[in-house]
Amino acid sequence: MNVSVQNSKEAIVVRKLEKRFGDFTAVAGISFSVRQGEIFGFLGANGSGKSTTIKMLCGLLMPTSGEALVAGYDIVTQAEDVKHAIGYMSQKFSLYEDLTPFENIRFYLGVYSVPKKDWARRIDWVLEMTQLTKERNRLTKELPPGLRQRLALGCSLIHSPKILFLDEPTSGVDPLSRRHFWDFIRQLAADGITVFVTTHYIDEARNCGRIVLLNEGQIIASGGPNEIIRGACPEKENASLNDAFMKLIKMNRAVEGTA
Numbered sequence: 001m002n003v004s005v006q007n008s009k010e011a012i013v014v015r016k017l018e019k020r021f022g023d024f025t026a027v028a029g030i031s032f033s034v035r036q037g038e039i040f041g042f043l044g045a046n047g048s049g050k051s052t053t054i055k056m057l058c059g060l061l062m063p064t065s066g067e068a069l070v071a072g073y074d075i076v077t078q079a080e081d082v083k084h085a086i087g088y089m090s091q092k093f094s095l096y097e098d099l100t101p102f103e104n105i106r107f108y109l110g111v112y113s114v115p116k117k118d119w120a121r122r123i124d125w126v127l128e129m130t131q132l133t134k135e136r137n138r139l140t141k142e143l144p145p146g147l148r149q150r151l152a153l154g155c156s157l158i159h160s161p162k163i164l165f166l167d168e169p170t171s172g173v174d175p176l177s178r179r180h181f182w183d184f185i186r187q188l189a190a191d192g193i194t195v196f197v198t199t200h201y202i203d204e205a206r207n208c209g210r211i212v213l214l215n216e217g218q219i220i221a222s223g224g225p226n227e228i229i230r231g232a233c234p235e236k237e238n239a240s241l242n243d244a245f246m247k248l249i250k251m252n253r254a255v256e257g258t259a
Contacts, residue, residue, distance in 0.1 A: 011036045011163050011194040012057065017066035019052050026052040028217040029066060034196060036162075039189045041208030042198040043245070049217040050198040054167050057196070059083045071163050084112065087156035087164040094152060097141035101132045101151050104140060105158060112159035126154035129184075146177035153184070164188065166197040170204065182207045202242045213245055220248045 012034035019027040027049045034040040044050050055061035057070050059079030068075045071085040095104045105126050109119050127133045130150035135143060140151065149169065156164060166185075170178040178201075186207065189195055197208070205211045205225050213221040213228065221228050225241055232247045233239035 009035050012040075012068070012070050012196065014057070014068040015066060017053065017056060017068055018064050019049075019056060019061065020064045026217050027056070027063075030212075030214075030217075030219050032212055032219065032222060034194060036194050037189060037192045038209045039185060039195045039197065039207060041205045041211035042196065042214065043200070043202060043205055043211055044198075044214035045200055048214045050200075050214055051167055052217075053214075054165055054196070054198055057082075058086060058088050058165055060088075084159070085161060085163065087159070087161035089152050089156045089164070089166045089169055095140055095148070095155060097139070099140055100137050101127065101130075101140060101143075102136040104151060104155060108155040108158045114159050122158055126158060129157075130154040145173055146180075149173055149177065149181065153181075157188075161193070163194045163196065166195065168198055168200065170199065170201065178204070202240075202245055205241050213248060215249050215252055218252070220252045 010033045014033065015031050016029045017027060017031070018025065018029045030049075030053070042050050042053065052061065056063050057068060057075060059070075059075055059082040062076065070082045073081040073085060075082055096107065099107065102123065105123050106119070109122060114122060127136055130147070130153070132143075132147060132151060132154075135147065140148060143151070153166075153169070170181055173181070182204070185195055185197070197204075199205070208225065210224055211222065211228065212219050221232065221244070223231070228248075229239050229241055229244045232244035232251075236243060
């Protein structure tokens with residue numbers, strides 16, 4: 001890739017990224033960039049291409065065409081470097097439910113090749129950060145959803161990544177846990193970690209500095225939440241981001257219908 005982010009303020013650079021599965025195009029040549037230390041939202045309905053995009057950026061899925069740099073690494077030729085430079089919390093709960101929080105954390109310390117001399121300090125940090133110190137020896141499957149979510153997030157941060165990918169992180173979590181989760185995400189960004197989050201909860205976009213709205217694999221809007229609302233619904237004084245999203249989808253379909 002010709003673009004370099006090693007010495008720039010961009011943590012992620014994407015150019016004409018596309019993914020096809022046979023005749024189906026899941027991601028249709030999208031381009032965007034993410035600045036270091038920002039909370040960047042990737043929004044859209046289920047099936048819009050969010051998870052496919054995040055898997056390509058994490059080096060888990062090979063793109064059909066296009067290019068991208070993540071933390072300075074090419075997602076095609078340096079996929080293993082990408083995986084070790086980022087933290088990734090998948091849409092589906094990815095920890096071992098028959099292990100305790102302590103055992104899960106220790107397992108991921110090995111996965112990310114964290115030096116053993118740092119293990120005790122990192123274990124204590126994750127348990128304290130996730131408020132799981134008292135639950136450290138309880139089976140993970142016995143924890144309520146909110147605590148399992150915290151544990152998954154803690155394990156994705158165990159190796160101190162500079163970029164954190166969160167794929168539908170609050171799906172199935174109660175509103176109070178969602179609020180606490182976002183409080184912690186804002187603190188991570190304040191500490192300089194770049195957070196890339198996908199969600200279909202439109203209201204959560206208010207927590208993001210910039211967002212991309214995705215529909216059927218295509219970007220239909222990008223910018224700050226208020227900027228997108230004003231651009232899509234200038235006539236409606238109290239318009240919400242959901243109002244803007246629905247209007248943009250209708251406009252996109254109308255354009256496609258006349259093409």
